[in-house]
Amino acid sequence: MNGSLEKYTPKLMVLPTFLILLIISLVPLIYVLGISFTASTIAKPFNDFVWFENYKKAFTDEIFGHSLVNTLLFAFIVTTIQTFLGFVLAFTMQRERTLSGVLRTLALLPLFTPPVAIAMIWRLIYDPNQGLLNYYLLNWGLSSTPIAFLGERTLAFPAIMLADIWQWTPFCFLLCLAALQSLPRDPYEAAMVDGASAWYVFRRLTLPMVAPQIIVIFLFRFLIALKVFDLIYMLTFGGPGNATQVASFYIYRVSFKQFQTGYGGALSILVLILISILATLLTKGREFLLSKVER
Amino acid sequence: MKKLTLIISLLVIATMLLTACQPAAPATEQPQAPEQPTEQPKPEEPTPQQPAAEKPAEPMPAAGAAINKEACQGANLKFLTIQPHNVAAQNLQTWFQEASGAQVELIVVPYDNVIEKAVLDVTSGANEIDVVEYWYPGLGTLVENNVLENLDQWYADNASWIKADDFFPTYFDTFTKIGDSRYGIPYDGDMHLLWYYKPLFEKYSLQPPKTWDEYLNACKTITEGEKGNAYGCAIMGAKIPLILIGTYLNRLGSYGGSFFDAQGKPTINSPEAVAALEGLVEQSKYALPTASAVAFDEALGGWFTGKVGMVEFWTDLGSMTNDPASSKIGGQWGVVPLPKGPGDKGKVVASVNAGFAIGVSTGSKNKACAMEFVKFVADPETAKRYNTVVGGIDPARQSTLEDPKFIEFVGKEVADAIREAHKNAVVWPTSALWFKLQEPLNDNLSLALSGQKTPQQALDDTQKAWEDLLK
Numbered sequence: 001m002n003g004s005l006e007k008y009t010p011k012l013m014v015l016p017t018f019l020i021l022l023i024i025s026l027v028p029l030i031y032v033l034g035i036s037f038t039a040s041t042i043a044k045p046f047n048d049f050v051w052f053e054n055y056k057k058a059f060t061d062e063i064f065g066h067s068l069v070n071t072l073l074f075a076f077i078v079t080t081i082q083t084f085l086g087f088v089l090a091f092t093m094q095r096e097r098t099l100s101g102v103l104r105t106l107a108l109l110p111l112f113t114p115p116v117a118i119a120m121i122w123r124l125i126y127d128p129n130q131g132l133l134n135y136y137l138l139n140w141g142l143s144s145t146p147i148a149f150l151g152e153r154t155l156a157f158p159a160i161m162l163a164d165i166w167q168w169t170p171f172c173f174l175l176c177l178a179a180l181q182s183l184p185r186d187p188y189e190a191a192m193v194d195g196a197s198a199w200y201v202f203r204r205l206t207l208p209m210v211a212p213q214i215i216v217i218f219l220f221r222f223l224i225a226l227k228v229f230d231l232i233y234m235l236t237f238g239g240p241g242n243a244t245q246v247a248s249f250y251i252y253r254v255s256f257k258q259f260q261t262g263y264g265g266a267l268s269i270l271v272l273i274l275i276s277i278l279a280t281l282l283t284k285g286r287e288f289l290l291s292k293v294e295r
Numbered sequence: 296m297k298k299l300t301l302i303i304s305l306l307v308i309a310t311m312l313l314t315a316c317q318p319a320a321p322a323t324e325q326p327q328a329p330e331q332p333t334e335q336p337k338p339e340e341p342t343p344q345q346p347a348a349e350k351p352a353e354p355m356p357a358a359g360a361a362i363n364k365e366a367c368q369g370a371n372l373k374f375l376t377i378q379p380h381n382v383a384a385q386n387l388q389t390w391f392q393e394a395s396g397a398q399v400e401l402i403v404v405p406y407d408n409v410i411e412k413a414v415l416d417v418t419s420g421a422n423e424i425d426v427v428e429y430w431y432p433g434l435g436t437l438v439e440n441n442v443l444e445n446l447d448q449w450y451a452d453n454a455s456w457i458k459a460d461d462f463f464p465t466y467f468d469t470f471t472k473i474g475d476s477r478y479g480i481p482y483d484g485d486m487h488l489l490w491y492y493k494p495l496f497e498k499y500s501l502q503p504p505k506t507w508d509e510y511l512n513a514c515k516t517i518t519e520g521e522k523g524n525a526y527g528c529a530i531m532g533a534k535i536p537l538i539l540i541g542t543y544l545n546r547l548g549s550y551g552g553s554f555f556d557a558q559g560k561p562t563i564n565s566p567e568a569v570a571a572l573e574g575l576v577e578q579s580k581y582a583l584p585t586a587s588a589v590a591f592d593e594a595l596g597g598w599f600t601g602k603v604g605m606v607e608f609w610t611d612l613g614s615m616t617n618d619p620a621s622s623k624i625g626g627q628w629g630v631v632p633l634p635k636g637p638g639d640k641g642k643v644v645a646s647v648n649a650g651f652a653i654g655v656s657t658g659s660k661n662k663a664c665a666m667e668f669v670k671f672v673a674d675p676e677t678a679k680r681y682n683t684v685v686g687g688i689d690p691a692r693q694s695t696l697e698d699p700k701f702i703e704f705v706g707k708e709v710a711d712a713i714r715e716a717h718k719n720a721v722v723w724p725t726s727a728l729w730f731k732l733q734e735p736l737n738d739n740l741s742l743a744l745s746g747q748k749t750p751q752q753a754l755d756d757t758q759k760a761w762e763d764l765l766k
Contacts, residue, residue: 042414042415042418042440043414043418043439043440043441063738127596128583128584129583129584129593129596129597129600129602130596138523145523145584146523148585148587150588151584151586151587151588151745152585152745153745153746153747156588236588237534237535239533239588239745240534240588240741240744240747241534241587241738241742241744241745241747241748242738242741242742242747243745253734256411256415257730257734258730258731258734259436259440259730259731260731
């Protein structure tokens, strides 16, 4: 009796957490999966079973395809730049003791600011007529006419990326700083005794030791970036044309502007599958890189 | 891996079974072809559900005098309104609280979110909202999703004072009626006029344009002459249906085009429609940069600082411009009807872009008091009050437009322009399908405006998308 109690106690203790996770993640997922096989509208869930029609439609939906490409492009570019900048900032500031508190607080500001406020700030900065950026571009003679950063199809996406980089680089900075400060001191002391150069120490010690954490930071940030919505909604609404259309915003439009929740559900499932594949690939990539580093 | 595949397969099968076992949904109504933009609907014949226009009206109750306070005792009314009408809503909140004793709470959302917010409130079962201020092209969607209470009985009960024939015919049916039933009362009668900044016109010896060719010429002349200090026109072309389709409709109607023909068949790639979009694309080259990123805020920013020669905007712009707190160009503007389109089919129109009405949510927990609120807003005397403060509301009643206090408030020039505009009004479709149809149009207009598609290609693609949706 005691033996079986001992055997089941850990499982029973985990049960509440398991149930909560089940309710908040699996139930909505099953619901979305369910409606994705129907011609549901917002007021008529589970309306008309259509099997895979929504999925077929998604594969021929040019805007959805375009929005997926944009999403991947966006996530890859901003994550790469943010991780790089975050690491550089963390590396240069890791030894700073006197100003470290102030710097960390400053770094946290963009993270604490509501995304809508951030979008408004950047909208004002980019404004062609009264914006800060155009003011300097015109006054310094860098441009003869105001530039509508959010209205030009070639500039709108980079402009949104810049706002995202400003918002999320501190996140990478803080995680990189924590990773760097957690490294053991012994190898550095040994390298100093051996007279190793700074570049050699960085290349042979710091980088290999911190690489696993950097890859995890990249992975986290990449997965978050795939869900970008707020900046698109506030700055361009997916325009001009479909230049800044991303998957989450398109799904929102289909589900809550056209009220086609069945089709929106199918698109969501497809995006989920894509993200799962990417996450698996990145995890495998991380393991591969780690094995290289360890060698 | 095999286990995982098995689990996923079981999950999919379970979901399919779950879906298949759902109770059958009510039969969907056959989609009807959306109504085409119509020119100034004629006042309809009175019906039993509708107050008789020729009946002598009973003495008009003073604002709030007819409110049944008992219906509102202890009620906490939630009023869904849009951000640009926040000031007007705050006024209504104060006045109705005084008149009824109820508490009124405002739920303020961006203007392009109001329909989805109202639909989600009811369909999710949250039922937080009592009174809905809705954008009229969403009326069909709201009714299809059972969001609005049928007000036929309410109209019959209040026939003695409501003066239905006092509502502008342009707005009354369009804003409130689906099939034979009414679901709201007209609140904000929004149509576009052409506003111009006199100092820039005088500087270049220009006259207010009467045709779109003259408009293009004036815009080009000012923009080229000012070399970046000011622009001849501001064109609202941001990729938001209310904004972009509104701007396009200003041209579509005046070029003699329409969204649909009399049979409800899409005609969005007709020669007139294509010419209208070509005109818009050409004009946008000289507009405040860049048309595809200009919405309310950007257009108003340029206008209030005297950087814009012309802007197509709603009829309340005059009072906003004369407010020194927000504008530098008070008293230096003029207003005329929108320009006429070219050719035999060309005409002067006034597009009813962004009109709003008020209805009662089916999920309301305070329906009796919500009906009193609707009564309060519909009261002609209350209408005069909220139309004579800066709050973004334009007259929906003829008595408001003719009220000396209103004429003094907006200026005779604006009142005359509004009166004139009602003769040529074009309205948006209000069918339940419109919210699906407007998305491809919005996408393609934006693609044309940003040069990613030619106007012909953009409208051909829209036509095809509409035909597919209407199948």
